[in-house]
Amino acid sequence: MIESVLHLTHVSKKFLSGDSELLILEHIDLVLEMGRSVAITGKSGSGKSTLLNLVGGLDSPTSGAVYLRNRKLSDMRDKELSEFRNRNIGFVFQSHILLDDFSALENVCVPALIGGQSARVASQRAKELLDRVGLADRMNHRPQKLSGGERQRVAICRALINKPELIIADEPTGSLDEESSGEIERLLLDLVREEEKTLLLVTHDQQLAKKCDVVYLLHNRVLQEMA
Amino acid sequence: MFSLKLAWRYAFSRSNRHRSATLIILSGIAVGMLAIIIMVSLMNSLQSDLLDQVKSIESFHVQVSFISEDPKDVSMDEIAAALQQVPHVHSVYPHVNTQVLLQNPLTDRSTTARLRMIDSHIWESENPFSDRAYLLNGKIPNPTEVVLGSSLARKLGVYSGTPIAMTVLGSGRAVVLAPMVQTVDSVDTFRTGLPEFDESTIITDLYPLIDSIGPKRITYGLYLEDAYTDKAAQVVDTITTLYPHATVRTWQQVNSAFYSALTLEKILMYLFLFFMFIILAVNMKNASSRLLFVKQRELAILRAVGAQQSLATRVLLGQTAIITVLGEVIGITAGVVVGQYIGTLFSWIHTIQYFFTNKSNLLLMYPFSTQVRPLEVLVIAVLVLFLALLFTYIGCRHALKREPMEMLYHD
Numbered sequence: 087m088i089e090s091v092l093h094l095t096h097v098s099k100k101f102l103s104g105d106s107e108l109l110i111l112e113h114i115d116l117v118l119e120m121g122r123s124v125a126i127t128g129k130s131g132s133g134k135s136t137l138l139n140l141v142g143g144l145d146s147p148t149s150g151a152v153y154l155r156n157r158k159l160s161d162m163r164d165k166e167l168s169e170f171r172n173r174n175i176g177f178v179f180q181s182h183i184l185l186d187d188f189s190a191l192e193n194v195c196v197p198a199l200i201g202g203q204s205a206r207v208a209s210q211r212a213k214e215l216l217d218r219v220g221l222a223d224r225m226n227h228r229p230q231k232l233s234g235g236e237r238q239r240v241a242i243c244r245a246l247i248n249k250p251e252l253i254i255a256d257e258p259t260g261s262l263d264e265e266s267s268g269e270i271e272r273l274l275l276d277l278v279r280e281e282e283k284t285l286l287l288v289t290h291d292q293q294l295a296k297k298c299d300v301v302y303l304l305h306n307r308v309l310q311e312m313a
Numbered sequence: 314m315f316s317l318k319l320a321w322r323y324a325f326s327r328s329n330r331h332r333s334a335t336l337i338i339l340s341g342i343a344v345g346m347l348a349i350i351i352m353v354s355l356m357n358s359l360q361s362d363l364l365d366q367v368k369s370i371e372s373f374h375v376q377v378s379f380i381s382e383d384p385k386d387v388s389m390d391e392i393a394a395a396l397q398q399v400p401h402v403h404s405v406y407p408h409v410n411t412q413v414l415l416q417n418p419l420t421d422r423s424t425t426a427r428l429r430m431i432d433s434h435i436w437e438s439e440n441p442f443s444d445r446a447y448l449l450n451g452k453i454p455n456p457t458e459v460v461l462g463s464s465l466a467r468k469l470g471v472y473s474g475t476p477i478a479m480t481v482l483g484s485g486r487a488v489v490l491a492p493m494v495q496t497v498d499s500v501d502t503f504r505t506g507l508p509e510f511d512e513s514t515i516i517t518d519l520y521p522l523i524d525s526i527g528p529k530r531i532t533y534g535l536y537l538e539d540a541y542t543d544k545a546a547q548v549v550d551t552i553t554t555l556y557p558h559a560t561v562r563t564w565q566q567v568n569s570a571f572y573s574a575l576t577l578e579k580i581l582m583y584l585f586l587f588f589m590f591i592i593l594a595v596n597m598k599n600a601s602s603r604l605l606f607v608k609q610r611e612l613a614i615l616r617a618v619g620a621q622q623s624l625a626t627r628v629l630l631g632q633t634a635i636i637t638v639l640g641e642v643i644g645i646t647a648g649v650v651v652g653q654y655i656g657t658l659f660s661w662i663h664t665i666q667y668f669f670t671n672k673s674n675l676l677l678m679y680p681f682s683t684q685v686r687p688l689e690v691l692v693i694a695v696l697v698l699f700l701a702l703l704f705t706y707i708g709c710r711h712a713l714k715r716e717p718m719e720m721l722y723h724d
Contacts, residue, residue, distance in 0.1 A: 165623070168621040171619045185611055186611075199315050
């Protein structure tokens with residue numbers, strides 16, 4: 087029997103827009119099995135990123151519940167949720183968000199240092215990861231000195247440093263050119279497989295979605311599994 | 314350690330908008346501290362100088378008088394000798410202050426003044442009076458001569474050697490007090506730095522007039538050792554034990570109205586300081602909001618990768634502490650340096666003003682100095698740091714209530 091890493095039950099999310107409420111997600115149910123890669127596709131503004139943020143504990147649902155490793159995220163206090171997020175979830179954002187004042191190596195180390203690892207151990211692991219993504223000679227550069235593709239590679243390394251069970255990637259190739267996109271796709275999928283991680287990916291790119299084990303379409307606030 | 318490292322990086326971020334925010338805030342704190350330090354130390358110095366002049370020139374540190382009962386069985390010299398033996402007493406000067414009418418027979422100008430009859434040795438011996446008062450021509454008056462305050466001499470049109478008609482009220486035969494007119498020579502004029510004293514006082518030797526004035530009116534002026542000038546209670550107790558019927562008053566009691574006015578002025582200064590703090594606090598609140606605003610993206614990233622709210626708060630508090638302490642160190646250092654050369658600075662300003670207006674400015678000519686009190690500086694610095702940390706903490710709590718992604722979208 088395959089163990090589930092994540093499941094969502096009847097998750098809805100509303101936002102306030104002026105005086106009116108905007109329903110983005112409605113009664114979403116989703117089960118994510120360990121070691122699988124899942125892609126969520128949909129039109130812009132369909133709520134894909136919102137769904138991802140709810141899964142990652144970066145936002146809270148209006149109703150319903152998100153369970154990660156059978157732990158209900160909304161029941162966790164800030165300390166517990168932060169620790170949980172630090173150990174179990176790795177984020178790759180659309181716009182390769184990095185800390186501007188830190189080098190590539192330091193950016194990769196940050197989650198490990200927050201998690202309490204020693205600087206030496208964190209640095210060792212970060213160097214290995216950066217070496218694997220081909221940034222061994224760029225690790226002391228700050229984000230401003232790196233190309234878009236290179237920054238996204240750093241972001242992938244940062245997501246993997248604490249060896250989390252779940253990697254959440256929000257349009258990881260959205261802001262890259264075609265050549266860099268292909269490279270990042272390959273890297274992300276290869277690393278996730280090598281490290282035996284579960285991947286939840288949001289993308290517009292049908293080619294990338296097809297490379298995942300399961301593909302869902304988010305349409306009219308409802309999630310549908312695609313054949 | 315990690316949060317401190319992050320705080321240091323954030324405080325001096327290489328990202329331009331962050332660094333400029335830091336520099337603006339740091340400069341604001343430094344200038345604010347500089348202004349407060351200069352103002353407080355200038356006021357301290359002015360007040361301290363004024364009080365020193367009052368107790369050194371005007372009223373001595375302690376005054377002993379025998380108004381209620383004559384010490385009939387002891388002479389003035391014996392009382393002075395006994396007071397000199399009291400612990401912590403530096404020197405004793407028997408003297409009489411009385412009102413006189415002065416007239417310059419050459420110009421017919423006349424004015425009332427205060428005559429201080431005191432041993433002429435006060436000009437020569439080492440004491441707080443001779444430290445501050447000086448005779449313009451260095452001529453110490455003989456027992457039959459007088460010296461006038463420089464402003465008083467100017468008012469009467471008196472120069473060195475001018476005879477003055479002096480009317481004194483003395484003990485009379487038929488009446489209690491009778492006017493006595495004497496002609497005395499004015500041999501010199503003096504300056505003390507206390508304008509009121511120079512404007513109203515004429516000084517002569519005590520001994521020639523003591524018989525006509527009467528020993529009952531003698532007051533013994535005591536100068537105390539430096540450490541006891543403001544803490545004279547022990548000396549007062551000893552004298553009261555020695556002479557139970559004597560009236561013993563400290564310089565604060567003698568000048569109670571003036572002292573109260575200065576105390577009130579000090580309270581007003583602290584009130585003014587409080588308003589300066591309010592202005593500084595408003596600026597610091599805005600500065601904290603600005604720091605938080607430019608760091609929202611970083612906070613969101615840190616939260617996304619697992620930083621707890623407490624870590625984010627510690628980072629921002631650390632950043633505020635670094636910027637504030639550095640600003641304070643710069644401000645205090647600048648305050649001390651500027652304070653050291655405040656006289657020169659005012660002199661330059663005066664020169665420039667004179668160059669353009671061809672008019673002297675008496676205020677800028679005053680020999681200003683500053684007196685920095687470390688405890689006061691420490692209290693101000695701690696208060697400023699406390700305010701900065703408080704506003705950052707309040708801002709942090711407010712900012713961190715939002716979900717990390719909301720903060721990222723805001724950016």
